[in-house]
Amino acid sequence: MKITVWGCRGSLPSPDPENFKYGGNTSCVQVMHGDTCIILDAGSGIQRLGKYLNPEIREIHILLSHLHIDHTMGLGFFLPLYNPNVAVHLYGPSATVEPLLHRLRRYFSAPLFPVRLNDLPRHPLIHELDDSTFEIGNVKIQSAFISHPGPTLGYRLTAGNSVLAYMPDHELQMGSSNFPNEPDWTSGYEIAKDADLLFHDGEYTADEYLTKIGWGHSSMEDAIAFGKLCRVKKLSLFHHDPMNSDKRLEKMYQDCTRNLSLDFEVELCCEGNAYEL
Amino acid sequence: MAAQPLEIILGRQFGDSLGMPVFLVDPMGNLLFYNEPAEGILGLRFGETGSMKVEEWATVFKPTDIDGKPLPPEGLPLVQTLATQKPAHGSFYINNLKGERVFITVTAFPIVGRPDRYLGAMAMFWKSPLV
Numbered sequence: 001m002k003i004t005v006w007g008c009r010g011s012l013p014s015p016d017p018e019n020f021k022y023g024g025n026t027s028c029v030q031v032m033h034g035d036t037c038i039i040l041d042a043g044s045g046i047q048r049l050g051k052y053l054n055p056e057i058r059e060i061h062i063l064l065s066h067l068h069i070d071h072t073m074g075l076g077f078f079l080p081l082y083n084p085n086v087a088v089h090l091y092g093p094s095a096t097v098e099p100l101l102h103r104l105r106r107y108f109s110a111p112l113f114p115v116r117l118n119d120l121p122r123h124p125l126i127h128e129l130d131d132s133t134f135e136i137g138n139v140k141i142q143s144a145f146i147s148h149p150g151p152t153l154g155y156r157l158t159a160g161n162s163v164l165a166y167m168p169d170h171e172l173q174m175g176s177s178n179f180p181n182e183p184d185w186t187s188g189y190e191i192a193k194d195a196d197l198l199f200h201d202g203e204y205t206a207d208e209y210l211t212k213i214g215w216g217h218s219s220m221e222d223a224i225a226f227g228k229l230c231r232v233k234k235l236s237l238f239h240h241d242p243m244n245s246d247k248r249l250e251k252m253y254q255d256c257t258r259n260l261s262l263d264f265e266v267e268l269c270c271e272g273n274a275y276e277l
Numbered sequence: 278m279a280a281q282p283l284e285i286i287l288g289r290q291f292g293d294s295l296g297m298p299v300f301l302v303d304p305m306g307n308l309l310f311y312n313e314p315a316e317g318i319l320g321l322r323f324g325e326t327g328s329m330k331v332e333e334w335a336t337v338f339k340p341t342d343i344d345g346k347p348l349p350p351e352g353l354p355l356v357q358t359l360a361t362q363k364p365a366h367g368s369f370y371i372n373n374l375k376g377e378r379v380f381i382t383v384t385a386f387p388i389v390g391r392p393d394r395y396l397g398a399m400a401m402f403w404k405s406p407l408v
Contacts, residue, residue: 094392130391131282145283151391175283177290183280185289190280 001139001159001277002032003197007045008269010169010203010217010239011070018245023271026070027168027239029199033159036137040155040166040199041065045271046074058085061136063143064092065168066152067103075104076113084121091127091143093151101126129153147175147187148216154191162277165195165230168238172222174214180225192230196277199269200226202237205252220256224266236269284390285309288399300400306331306359309397318404320375331356338371345370355400358385362395368405380405 007013007025015024026043037053039046039062046062053060060080065071080086092100101117104126108117117123129143130153142156146167154167167188172179175187183189192198202223204212209219218226220237227235240249253268281289285301289310292299298315302308308329316322319338329337335350342348350356354365368382385400 096391128392130394145391147283147287174290175286177286177293185281185286187283187286 001157001162001164001275003164003275003277004030004032004049005045005199005236005269005271005273006030006049007041007043007074008168008199008236008238008240008271008273009043009070010201010241012242013044013070013073014242016245018247021246021270022240022249022268024242025271026073027065028074029166031139031157031164033137033139036139037061038063038136038139038141038157041071041168042073042075042078043070044074047077050077050079053080059087059089061089061091063141063153063155064090065155065166066093066148066150067107068150068169069107071168072104072107076108076115081120081124087122088124089127090124091129093143093145093153094128094130095151099126100128142191144188144191146191147171149214152216154188156191156195159277163195163197164277165192165198165200165232167191167198167200169216170201170218171214171216172218172226173209174216179222180229183229186226186229188226189230192226192232195230195232197234197236197275198227198230198232199236199238201239203239203241205256220252224256224260224262227264227266228262232264234265234267236267236273238269240268281309282390282394282396284388284394284396288388288397292399295401298402300355300402301397302331302355302359302399303397304359304395306335306356308334315402318373318379318381318402319371320373320377331359338373341370343368343370354383355385355398358387358398358400362387362389 006028025045027041028043028045029040031038037060132143140158143153146154148169157164200223201218202220203217204219206219206221292312299312301310340348354367357365364386366384382405383402388396
């Protein structure tokens with residue numbers, strides 16, 4: 001799998017000069033496996049991805065973790081949606097009452113957006129997921145509900161022996177009564193266990209988290225503890241707070257890793273990062 | 278034990294944070310968790326028993342009706358919920374493992390995840406005044 005990060009900021013695009021290194025676009029990660037094109041989330045980063053996508057690609061699979069605006073706001077600006085020769089599949093979490101299509105139409109309608117889904121030259125194909133397993137090309141996808149307000153999925157992508165796990169918005173402390181000690185009783189464990197690369201929410205410091213319990217996000221400390229619990233090979237801290245500059249992110253990272261001895265790699269995710277698994 | 282779905286994890290966390298007794302089972306009736314207040318009534322610590330099959334927990338406390346007649350497992354609200362996937366309610370005696378006879382009232386309800394996944398059941402129960 002060839003993986004490219006087009007956005008790893010949380011909540012709100014923040015294209016400020018002081019955020020230049022880690023980037024200001026919201027969640028969007030591209031995964032290429034042969035001709036298979038999978039995109040994780042459609043935050044503002046997907047707009048630039050659409051501009052640079054190989055024009056020969058005729059089928060695109062967008063896996064939405066959830067429908068909070070920072071994960072969907074780029075959809076209307078994704079050029080392939082306006083190309084009748086490209087089939088776009090949209091996957092997202094089931095809800096109890098309202099179908100995914102109807103929830104997506106809220107974005108593609110007034111007063112939020114001028115173009116309706118039905119106005120697109122080729123209507124996207126909609127796929128509702130819950131705790132599901134399926135394949136796109138030769139990539140096995142596993143989805144599972146994880147701890148975050150509203151229906152939210154984590155994704156596990158497996159190609160051959162390589163595993164990528166994606167949980168950009170995930171509140172670990174709310175998803176376990178004994179964190180980080182019981183893997184089978186920890187939200188997201190099944191998605192992240194033994195992953196080669198895990199993108200995981202690490203928005204706050206431990207102190208900040210205490211004032212934001214229930215908002216759906218995790219501290220860097222908890223994300224690292226989760227990475228250890230899941231025995232991942234590499235953890236990329238994701239969903240940077242829009243208020244945090246590059247300097248502040250690096251200070252947070254240094255503070256929480258200073259006295260740790262870890263047998264896996266931990267990094268701050270950067271927009272533009274590329275990986276090959 | 279397999280990793281639990283989010284709704285069951287949150288159910289356990291909810292039960293763990295309550296001051297009233299809670300019992301949590303999977304769709305097959307396997308006991309997954311009971312909290313400290315439940316330990317007080319049952320006379321047994323969860324850490325000592327771990328998971329139990331429905332045949333075991335439905336009989337180990339020797340449930341009886343008000344007249345002292347043994348209650349079959351299908352007479353227990355939680356077992357009814359497991360069979361019907363609907364809420365159930367009832368009162369009965371148990372012999373707890375401290376050797377005490379306790380009259381309890383139980384309300385059981387199914388846990389159904391989005392969009393329509395039956396994942397298990399939860400029972401809340403409390404000591405009732407003796408009748």
